[in-house]
Amino acid sequence: xxxxxxxxxxxxxxxxxxxxLLPPRAxxxxxxxxxxxxxxxxxxxxxxxxxxxxTFTHYGAAWVAQATDRRRRGAMIIAGNLLILGLxxxxxxxxxxxxxxxxxLGLGSIPLPGWVLPLGISFYVFECVSYVVDxxxxxxxxxxxxxxxxxxxxxxxxxxxxxxxAKELLPQIEKAIEPVTARFRDGLWLLGxxxxxxxxxxxxxxxxxxxAFARAPRGLGATDVAVMGAAFGIQIxxxxxxxxxxxxGSAKLCGIDLVDNFDHPYVARNPxxxxxxxxxxxxxxxxxxxxxxxxxGRATLWAxxxxxxxxxxxxxxxxxxxxxxxxxxxxxxxxIAGFHVLTHGRRxxxxxTSTPTVSQAIAGRxxxxxxxxxxxxxVSLGWILFRSTSVEQAFTLVSHVLTPWAHSHRALPGTFYxxxxxxxxxxxxxxxxxxxxxxxLQWGSGARxxxxxxxxxxxxxxxxxxxxxxILYLHGQTAFIYFQF
Amino acid sequence: xxxxxxxxxxxxTLVGAGATVAAAEVWAGSMSDAGDPGTRPDVRRAENVVxxxxxVEALPPRPAGRLVLLLGNSHTYAxxxxxxxxxxxxxxxxxxxxxxxxxxxxxxxxxxxxxxLAYPNFLPTEMLFRFAHLLQREHAPxxxxxxxxxxxxxxxxxxxxxxxxxxxxxxxxxxxxxMLREARAPAPLTAFVDEEVRRVAxxxxxxxxxxxxxxxxxxxxxxxxxxxxxxxxxxxxRARIYRALSQGIGAAFVxxxxxxxxxxxxxxxxxxxxxxxxxxxARARGIRVLxxxxxxxxxxxxxxxxxxxxxxMGRLGRELRASGQQMIDAREVxxxxxxxxxxxxxxxxxxxxxxxxxxxDFIVRETAASGFWDLSASR
Numbered sequence: 113x114x115x116x117x118x119x120x121x122x123x124x125x126x127x128x129x130x131x132x133l134l135p136p137r138a139x140x141x142x143x144x145x146x147x148x149x150x151x152x153x154x155x156x157x158x159x160x161x162x163x164x165x166x167t168f169t170h171y172g173a174a175w176v177a178q179a180t181d182r183r184r185r186g187a188m189i190i191a192g193n194l195l196i197l198g199l200x201x202x203x204x205x206x207x208x209x210x211x212x213x214x215x216x217l218g219l220g221s222i223p224l225p226g227w228v229l230p231l232g233i234s235f236y237v238f239e240c241v242s243y244v245v246d247x248x249x250x251x252x253x254x255x256x257x258x259x260x261x262x263x264x265x266x267x268x269x270x271x272x273x274x275x276x277x278a279k280e281l282l283p284q285i286e287k288a289i290e291p292v293t294a295r296f297r298d299g300l301w302l303l304g305x306x307x308x309x310x311x312x313x314x315x316x317x318x319x320x321x322x323x324a325f326a327r328a329p330r331g332l333g334a335t336d337v338a339v340m341g342a343a344f345g346i347q348i349x350x351x352x353x354x355x356x357x358x359x360x361g362s363a364k365l366c367g368i369d370l371v372d373n374f375d376h377p378y379v380a381r382n383p384x385x386x387x388x389x390x391x392x393x394x395x396x397x398x399x400x401x402x403x404x405x406x407x408x409g410r411a412t413l414w415a416x417x418x419x420x421x422x423x424x425x426x427x428x429x430x431x432x433x434x435x436x437x438x439x440x441x442x443x444x445x446x447x448i449a450g451f452h453v454l455t456h457g458r459r460x461x462x463x464x465t466s467t468p469t470v471s472q473a474i475a476g477r478x479x480x481x482x483x484x485x486x487x488x489x490x491v492s493l494g495w496i497l498f499r500s501t502s503v504e505q506a507f508t509l510v511s512h513v514l515t516p517w518a519h520s521h522r523a524l525p526g527t528f529y530x531x532x533x534x535x536x537x538x539x540x541x542x543x544x545x546x547x548x549x550x551x552x553l554q555w556g557s558g559a560r561x562x563x564x565x566x567x568x569x570x571x572x573x574x575x576x577x578x579x580x581x582x583i584l585y586l587h588g589q590t591a592f593i594y595f596q597f
Numbered sequence: 598x599x600x601x602x603x604x605x606x607x608x609x610t611l612v613g614a615g616a617t618v619a620a621a622e623v624w625a626g627s628m629s630d631a632g633d634p635g636t637r638p639d640v641r642r643a644e645n646v647v648x649x650x651x652x653v654e655a656l657p658p659r660p661a662g663r664l665v666l667l668l669g670n671s672h673t674y675a676x677x678x679x680x681x682x683x684x685x686x687x688x689x690x691x692x693x694x695x696x697x698x699x700x701x702x703x704x705x706x707x708x709x710x711x712x713x714l715a716y717p718n719f720l721p722t723e724m725l726f727r728f729a730h731l732l733q734r735e736h737a738p739x740x741x742x743x744x745x746x747x748x749x750x751x752x753x754x755x756x757x758x759x760x761x762x763x764x765x766x767x768x769x770x771x772x773x774x775x776m777l778r779e780a781r782a783p784a785p786l787t788a789f790v791d792e793e794v795r796r797v798a799x800x801x802x803x804x805x806x807x808x809x810x811x812x813x814x815x816x817x818x819x820x821x822x823x824x825x826x827x828x829x830x831x832x833x834x835r836a837r838i839y840r841a842l843s844q845g846i847g848a849a850f851v852x853x854x855x856x857x858x859x860x861x862x863x864x865x866x867x868x869x870x871x872x873x874x875x876x877x878x879a880r881a882r883g884i885r886v887l888x889x890x891x892x893x894x895x896x897x898x899x900x901x902x903x904x905x906x907x908x909x910m911g912r913l914g915r916e917l918r919a920s921g922q923q924m925i926d927a928r929e930v931x932x933x934x935x936x937x938x939x940x941x942x943x944x945x946x947x948x949x950x951x952x953x954x955x956x957x958d959f960i961v962r963e964t965a966a967s968g969f970w971d972l973s974a975s976r
């Protein structure tokens with residue numbers, strides 16, 4: 113069941129209506145039943161894998177908590193989790209590499225296991241790992257078995273995150289789940305706007321992107337490739353951000369708050385800033401459980417660069433079993449390392465106490481805009497590596513964009529350029545538009561704590577408009593890009 | 598808990614949203630149109646004219662006797678609006694295939710069936726797939742009349758889903774590969790076919806992994822499509838939105854000085870290779886081939902760069918003539934007064950009924966003297 117399907121809307125409506133009809137103590141059980149049914153609707157045998165991973169981690173964490181030397185036991189439980197992830201996600205890739213080598217040596221071919229990748233396994237295994245690490249670090253205590261299973265399987269975040277810490281969800285589950293009208297209103301808004309982002313904007317640009325990347329790379333010019341990178345960057349952002357909005361919205365309707373995954377990543381001013389805004393729950397995980405331990409006690413430039421590169425390569429590998437993802441991670445690691453080299457040891461200039469002059473303000477804005485555009489350009493180049501289906505395609509495309517004098521022709525239609533430009537402009541304008549919207553709501557509500565009826569009705573019309581457009585653009589279920597990770 | 602102000606506001610929001618969706622439903626109902634003009638339901642055609650369905654699995658058996666097959670894009674069947682603001686009109690039974698049956702039938706000496714197989718923007722690569730399918734299904738014609746438009750040679754080569762679905766059939770894939778070898782297709786064309794085969798295999802694998810929930814969802818969506826204009830008529834409403842947007846974009850950004858869209862070398866190479874493969878397969882089976890360069894509007898600049906057109910089409914023509922087949926240039930056959938509109942813009946692809954008659958007469962006149970249409974001794 114994908115969030116952009118009719119069956120999910122019916123499922124969610126049923127789940128929410130029954131939830132609020134039940135007595136408070138029964139609600140978490142209902143959510144667990146719904147979550148397992150949600151996962152089973154895709155491939156029921158893997159419900160046992162999900163429950164099995166949850167059981168192993170729950171009892172493993174309890175075993176860790178009893179020990180005086182928690183690190184050794186914790187390492188064993190984490191290794192068990194990573195082994196499961198490796199078996200299901202990376203075994204085919206490893207075997208295909210061994211097969212290639214074996215073929216080359218004339219030793220015959222090795223059949224691939226060909227196991228179906230369990231949906232969401234990268235997400236829930238990472239949650240298990242963070243839980244065990246937090247127990248080792250005594251930042252988390254072992255929780256109840258069924259509460260822990262609901263933490264892992266809660267359907268809005270099960271398939272593609274956000275990757276939650278135990279402390280962010282378990283306390284909400286453990287206390288009585290109560291309806292809050294404001295949460296319900298926000299949930300509907302997040303669902304409607306998420307549907308709009310996915311079906312109208314992300315799926316709108318998707319055919320152009322797919323067609324461009326399916327073309328023979330040598331026929332594409334430098335500007336074509338640059339626009340393809342930007343277009344895919346916008347597509348994956350809208351696709352994943354829309355999923356996250358719908359996850360947050362669904363959870364709110366069930367009385368649960370999840371953490372947001374995006375904070376306008378394309379207005380980031382440097383690579384580190386980008387990762388602080390992009391897929392925040394994963395970035396946080398990488399930072400806390402990989403980057404900081406790798407940096408160690410002394411944050412020397414070498415330690416920072418090494419940790420950035422290793423963390424980002426592993427981050428790339430998390431996204432998929434393939435060399436293009438490794439390259440993409442390495443590229444981002446090098447970008448962040450480069451940023452550390454440029455800024456290490458530099459102290460941030462103190463904010464001037466006096467009001468800046470007009471020229472200073474303009475210069476600041478221009479510098480900021482240039483940093484945003486430059487960061488966007490670097491990130492877009494990375495998306496070429498990410499989206500390419502082979503290393504060969506990735507290198508050919510990147511070589512074209514880096515040698516514009518040799519590839520000045522244009523093969524992609526002008527409408528694709530305009531479509532991409534319009535979406536980039538919209539994404540860049542979104543933070544300002546958000547601030548304007550908030551200001552308008554303030555203006556509408558005056559000094560009262562709640563919006564007026566006019567604002568509520570206006571919000572309803574806007575929500576209805578987005579839902580109507582989403583329905584208009586719904587043509588069968590389209591996959592979310594992050595489902596495959 | 599009593600009824601609170603917050604709940605009233607939430608209810609207001611819900612009512613506002615519901616009313617907007619309901620208004621959109623009414624609006625969509627008034628906006629939706631037929632989309633692809635297709636054929637008028639009340640049309641009566643001559644008995645020897647057959648329109649082949651676009652769905653590959655719906656191919657009827659080959660009619661007995663002599664058979665002429667017309668292949669081409671929508672210029673073979675769609676009629677433009679007569680006034681600005683009108684959309685395409687459905688085929689009234691007086692389009693190119695009907696006119697060709699009338700004009701060529703007089704020269705055939707024997708009873709002949711005329712079939713038309715056409716899609717919007719029918720690409721030569723797609724024509725190759727469909728032609729190979731006809732041969733595989735023992736539906737080989739005696740004559741192929743193939744309308745080529747430079748735009749469909751120079752800008753795209755990827756087969757649409759309807760045509761690509763042929764590759765789901767393993768027997769067809771092996772037939773196609775055998776035919777490519779027979780036609781001595783160049784490596785890029787065989788690599789292109791291999792890639793399409795892999796793509797279809799991936800699609801089939803995704804379908805195989807569809808769950809029961811996905812199947813239920815497909816049925817629910819279909820049911821909603823029948824009962825809601827927003828769902829059911831979404832394709833035509835979206836098309837209208839795109840038209841409005843593209844006109845706005847065109848007015849705002851596109852200047853004549855920007856020039857036409859670039860031709861894509863890889864697409865040209867693949868389409869030309871596909872056309873050559875069709876010609877070679879036809880020649881080997883004794884099928885006569887007549888290619889015409891489809892009519893264009895001479896009063897408007899081209900929308901695709903034509904720098905290489907004369908060279909590419911000229912070479913194809915020479916190759917065809919060298920092997921005893923025919924190629925004629927019909928680009929200027931339909932004068933400006935026989936073109937029309939597609940909604941708010943001048944239609945560059947379709948011409949009115951007299952244009953179809955002119956084109957058919959031209960095709961027959963240019964080729965009849967050589968005995969091309971005398972099918973009494975064909976094959």
